[in-house]
Amino acid sequence: MEKNATGSVIKAFGNLLHVEFQGNIKQGEVSYVKVNDKQFSSEVIEISDNIAKIQVFEDTSGIKLNTPVEFSKHLLDAELGPGLLTSIFDGLQNPLEKIAEKAGYFLSRGLYIPSLDREKLWDFKPLVKVGDIVKRADFLGSVKESHFDHKIMVPLKYFNTFEITWVAKSGAYNIETTIAKAKNENGVEIEFSMLQKWPVKTPLFEGKRTSLSEILSTGMRVLDIPFPVLKGGTFCTPGPFGAGKTVLQHHLAKYSDVDIVIVAACGERAGEVVEILREFPRLIDNRTNEPLINRTVIICNTSSMPVAAREASVYMAVTIAEYYRQMGLNILVLADSTSRWAQAMREMSGRLEEIPGEEAFPAYLSSRIAAFYERAGSVILKNNKIGSLTIGGAVSPAGGNFEEPVTQATLNVVGSFWGLSRERSDARRYPAIDPLISWTKYLDIAASEMNKFSDRWKEKIKKANEITKYGNEILKRMEVVGEEGISIADMTVYLKAELYDICFLQQNSFDPIDQYCPIKRTIEIFDLIYKIFEKDFKFDNHDEIRSYFLNLQNDLKNLNYLAYDSFEYKELLKKIIEKLNI
Ligand SMILES: Nc1ncnc2c1ncn2[C@@H]1O[C@H](COP(=O)(O)OP(=O)(O)OP(=O)(O)O)[C@@H](O)[C@H]1O
Numbered sequence: 001m002e003k004n005a006t007g008s009v010i011k012a013f014g015n016l017l018h019v020e021f022q023g024n025i026k027q028g029e030v031s032y033v034k035v036n037d038k039q040f041s042s043e044v045i046e047i048s049d050n051i052a053k054i055q056v057f058e059d060t061s062g063i064k065l066n067t068p069v070e071f072s073k074h075l076l077d078a079e080l081g082p083g084l085l086t087s088i089f090d091g092l093q094n095p096l097e098k099i100a101e102k103a104g105y106f107l108s109r110g111l112y113i114p115s116l117d118r119e120k121l122w123d124f125k126p127l128v129k130v131g132d133i134v135k136r137a138d139f140l141g142s143v144k145e146s147h148f149d150h151k152i153m154v155p156l157k158y159f160n161t162f163e164i165t166w167v168a169k170s171g172a173y174n175i176e177t178t179i180a181k182a183k184n185e186n187g188v189e190i191e192f193s194m195l196q197k198w199p200v201k202t203p204l205f206e207g208k209r210t211s212l213s214e215i216l217s218t219g220m221r222v223l224d225i226p227f228p229v230l231k232g233g234t235f236c237t238p239g240p241f242g243a244g245k246t247v248l249q250h251h252l253a254k255y256s257d258v259d260i261v262i263v264a265a266c267g268e269r270a271g272e273v274v275e276i277l278r279e280f281p282r283l284i285d286n287r288t289n290e291p292l293i294n295r296t297v298i299i300c301n302t303s304s305m306p307v308a309a310r311e312a313s314v315y316m317a318v319t320i321a322e323y324y325r326q327m328g329l330n331i332l333v334l335a336d337s338t339s340r341w342a343q344a345m346r347e348m349s350g351r352l353e354e355i356p357g358e359e360a361f362p363a364y365l366s367s368r369i370a371a372f373y374e375r376a377g378s379v380i381l382k383n384n385k386i387g388s389l390t391i392g393g394a395v396s397p398a399g400g401n402f403e404e405p406v407t408q409a410t411l412n413v414v415g416s417f418w419g420l421s422r423e424r425s426d427a428r429r430y431p432a433i434d435p436l437i438s439w440t441k442y443l444d445i446a447a448s449e450m451n452k453f454s455d456r457w458k459e460k461i462k463k464a465n466e467i468t469k470y471g472n473e474i475l476k477r478m479e480v481v482g483e484e485g486i487s488i489a490d491m492t493v494y495l496k497a498e499l500y501d502i503c504f505l506q507q508n509s510f511d512p513i514d515q516y517c518p519i520k521r522t523i524e525i526f527d528l529i530y531k532i533f534e535k536d537f538k539f540d541n542h543d544e545i546r547s548y549f550l551n552l553q554n555d556l557k558n559l560n561y562l563a564y565d566s567f568e569y570k571e572l573l574k575k576i577i578e579k580l581n582i
């Protein structure tokens, strides 16, 4: 076997080192810079002749000229196997909690602890027997992880077929123990354990991509009805500073109708990360009654960690998600914020002295953003099960200006655009998702599914969006000519739009009942409001109509604070319908 390449540092510039090397290396290969008894991991980002530029993932102070470097032959990869759920990693999959136990909360340089626990035993049940023929991604066995059947698969790096020659009996094993042996067509024997590694920057799956068909309900009315997203789809939540992007992402992590959520808190403020770490283990998943952390993996980098680790974190998240998708599960990746990820790319590109594009972002910014979102999608597996991976990213454009490169590149590739506006957050109309600027490409498919519950769905949503738009125009006119200056008919439209906004689109993320609106309840309330849209109200003067709608608004708003299926909820709903005479 060819020996690993080696080299030595000839120039250092921040975290970027120039290394003179001997041997064969490849783009993206992981290398180790050796200082005394420690080693710092790094990644090859440019090669020319015998000089490589490598980006070190940790603080490089103290690295001198001639410091030795060893290349590893493998790309930056993720360790995959039982034990991922409930873990909190940094962008390079260092297990932050375990490091904290050993060395305190600050990652000490060069400290290495494996990503997945090597000692923990998992109850393995074989799914193959001697003589079976298996291929990549076929299930060899399963273990219980939280309430999932975590499937142990033939690693995806193999492309040939194997015949099983030995398989472990049901029992408790650690992730490094051999659980099956097999030989390939040439009789060469290999061993499988429960641990495998996937490169993080290459999309990986086995099976056929399939078109999206199922709605991903989020428990948030403003999303589920007018701007739905599908399982396997993509969305972004751009918004100005402090408009509520992180609160929204936390909501999605808690209530989205998926099996597993991977949160990539990328370049966030340290305080926010601590909040996630404290809050998630305490929260209970309302569908399984288990702690929410049991279905969650958290990847977090604060803005104080080196840029290269920040750049890697979104890839790490999406790779772990692809791994679980391969078991036939529905996964959601949430990245907050992709702007900080893009800034990491800009910083690295600057150091490489690449020709800058718009706002000094590298010219490949759009293609990197597109490649990230393209890893979403649904895949049909061999057993006909469908696994889906949905990706959603927060974008924080400076000054809330959506014309900047990251927002523009993102909206070109995503399926749903949930734009938060300063106007709405200033008016405390939360969630500040602005119905006037948001859109979705999934409406046709979502509507055909929603028609099962309620008829003429698409037409109704179009009408609701029109009323929102027209109501806003009337409001603008009213600001100039005053309430008396507009007709009673226009006033009615404006008040219908206000009612829809206040009682349906707005939702209080901090109220224990209103924060989560099950889809059945969302449809029921939307249908009721739609009947109000269609009703022809007859009023003689502005005062009369205002007080009528104010009353109606209060009743409907109170409905949101009552538990669905409770006696009070049903009584109030009945009262509203009687009063409306619809
Ligand atoms: N749905 C909501 N309901 C009630 N309050 C909200 C809601 N969303 C946001 N807020 C308020 O707005 C504040 C800021 O929200 P958040 O931290 O999510 O903003 P952000 O857009 O992530 O900000 P940054 O750009 O700094 O990352 C919250 O602390 C909260 O007080």
Ligand SMILES: [Mg+2]
Binding pocket: 245, 246, 247
């Ligand atoms: Mg935020």
